[in-house]
Amino acid sequence: MVKPFTLIAVAVLALPTAAAAAPWRDEPAVTALFRDAGVVGTFVLLDEGRGELRGHNRKRAEQRFSPASTFKIANALIGLSLGAVRSVEEVIPYTGDANPFMREWLQPMGLRGAMKVSNVPLYQPAQL
Known part of the structure; x- marks a missing residue:
């Protein structure tokens, strides 16, 4: 049986590779959540079934940030x-x-x- 830590580690390590080749689709409902809360942020979801990235604020998502907390x-x-x-x-x-x-x-x-x-x-x- 595969341990949960192994699954998490593989998913985290594989995400950048999978995400790099995936097309982007804006999610208006997510954008509305950020707008209504009055915050600047980014949300990215890799939809493996459709082979695309879905989210809010693509330009910011492509910037590198310190992972902080x-x-x-x-x-x-x-x-x-x-x-x-x-x-x-x-x-x-x-x-x-x-x-x-x-x-x-x-x-x-x-x-x-x-x-x-x-x-x-x-x-x-x-x-x-």
Whole structure:
């Protein structure tokens, strides 16, 4: 049986290759969501069945950006699927730097609380 982490890793690694050759289709409903919320952003979905990219803000999607905190979402899902963390409420001890970037990080917390304060050390792979 293929482990969830392997499936996620393969999907993440294959996406840029598959996406590079796919035609783009704007999704007006998604564009409306961004407009109504008053935010600048990008959404891209690879529709494998149709062999196309669907989304909002193609020009921005083609720009490179630092992934910033997006790794926290993937790490949380991987940790939960592999059983490294049983739930979003399970308390994980703080084992990071004694002088972290944010004082709020200096305490044990669950994934839900850590997401609210952007607790980078808790979401690093060694923690989960």
